Amino acid sequence: MAPLRSSYLKLLKNSAMLLAWLCMVMIWKLREVYQYREVIWNFVTQDLRVRYQRSILGMLWTLIKPALMLLILTLVFGLLFRRNFQHFVVYLGSGLLAWLFFADAANSGSGAIIHRGSTYLTRVYLPKAVFPFVTTAAALVNFFFSLVALIILMIFLRHNFTIWLIVLPLAITCLALFGMGVSLWLACLTVYLRDLEHLTDVLLRAWFYLTPIIYPIDMIPEKHRYLFYFNPMFHILHLFQTSLYYGRPPDTMCLIAAPLISAFVFLTGAAVFFWREREFVFLV
Template sequence: MINIFKEIYSYREMISSMVKRDLRGRYKGSVLGFFWTFLNPLLQLAVYTFVFSIIMRAGIEDYYLFLFVALVPWNYFASCITGGASCIIGQQNLVNKIYFPREVLPIAHVLSQLINMLLSFIVVILVLIVSGKGINIFVWPYLIVVILQETLLGFGLAMLFSAITVYFRDMEWFLGIITMAWQFLSPVMYSVDMVPERLVKLFYLNPMTPIIVAYRDIFYYKKAPELQDFILGTVFGVIVLVVGWLVFGKMKKHFAEVL
C-alpha cells in the first residue's frame, strides 16, 4: 500500500505532463485557443441569464448567479465521471505496452479537470464582482475544503468507472444518462428548500448535495457552510474514494489482457 503511493509519487512528472498535454492539447488548432477555458463558462452564463431572467423567470433573486456558482462545480464533477470513465481505454496504447502505475491516468484526468474548474472560478468571481453581488473573502478558506471533498469524490468515481469501462464498454454510454439524471437530482438548478419535506433525508444520501450546497453558501450567500454539510461531504468523499481505489486495484492487473 505504501509502495504504491511512493511509486505514484515517483511518477509525478508523468502526471504533470499528462495534465499539461491535456490542457494545452484541448484547444490546439482552434483560433481562440486557451481563451476558450474562460469563454466557455462565460457563454454558458450568458445562455442561462437569457433563459432564466427573460423567458422562464425563476422565483429566486439573481437566479443566473444562483445557478452559475453551482453549475461550474457540477461540470467539474460530471467531467470527472464521463471523461474519467474513458481515461483508461482512451490510452490503451500506453496501458498495453508500458508499465506505469495505472492510477496515474485517473489522477491526471481529475487534476486537469480540477485546474479547468479553478480557472472557471476566476470567471465566477469576476462575474460576482461585476454584477454587484460582491464577494466575501473570509469564507474562502472553506472553499479549499469543499474543493478537496469534491475532488475525493470525483477521483473515487473516476477510478471506479474507468476500471469498469475496460471490461464493460457500454458503461461509458450509460454514464451519459446517469450524470444527466444525477444533475437533476442534485440541487444545482433549485435549492434544497424546494424539495418536499419527506424527501429531504433521502436527498442528502446524494453525495453531491452537501457539496453543491456548500459551494452556494460560499459564493452566493457569502457565508460559511453548515457544519453538517461539511462532515457529510467529507464522509461521502472518503467512502467513495476507498471503494473506487479498491475496485481499481483489483481490476488493474488485467487491463492489458482485455484491451
C-alpha cells in the same frame, strides 16, 4: 458468553489487521503514482493543449464553454427563479462550475484506461492509476480557471463576500476527492463493461437535474427534502453555494457528510482499481 466475546475480539483483530494491510498497500501504490507526477503533469498539459490546438480561440474555450452554458441556463431558468435570487447567475455559477468539473472528471475518467491507457499499457511500464489521475487533474485545471472567472464576475456584480468563503478550500478538496474517486471507479469498471462509457454520459444528465443546481433546495417541500441527502453531490455543492453565494455557514450535516462521502468514494475507488489493475493489460 466468554467464548463469544473472544471470537468477536478475534474478528475485530483480524479485520483491523486486514485494514492496516490495505492501508499499507494503498499508501505504497499512491506513492508510486506520486513518483510519476512528471508524467501526469506532462499528460495534463498535453491534454489541455491538444484539445483546442486547431481552434482559433484555443485555450480560451475552457472559459468560454462554461460561460456560455452559464449564460444559456441563466436566460432559461433565470426567468423562473428570478424572485428567489439577487443574482441568479452567481447562484447558478457556484453550483454549475463544480458540477461541470465533476461531469468532466467522470466522463473522461470512464475512458481513461480504455482509450489513452490502452496505447501506453502494452508498451511501457507506468502505474495504471496515472491515467485516471491525468483526466481528473485536467478537469481540475479547467475548473480552477472557470472559478477564478466566476469570482471576477462576482466582484464586478458587487456581490458581498463574507467570512464563510473560508469553507471554499474544503469544498474544493471534497469535490476533487469525490471526482477522483468516481473516476477511479469508472476507469476500472469500464474495462470490464464497455457500455459504461456511454451510460455515464446519460446518467450524469439525469443526476444533474436531481441536484439543486438550477433550482434552489428551498423549492423542495420540507417533507421530501430528505431524499436529496442521499445525493453526495448535494452535500458538496451545498458547501460551494453557501460559501460563494449565500455567504452563510453551511449546514452541519453537509459539512460532515461531504468530506466523509468523498473520502469513502476515493478510498474504495482506489482499492478496487489497485485490486484489478494487473489484469488491465490483457483486457484493453
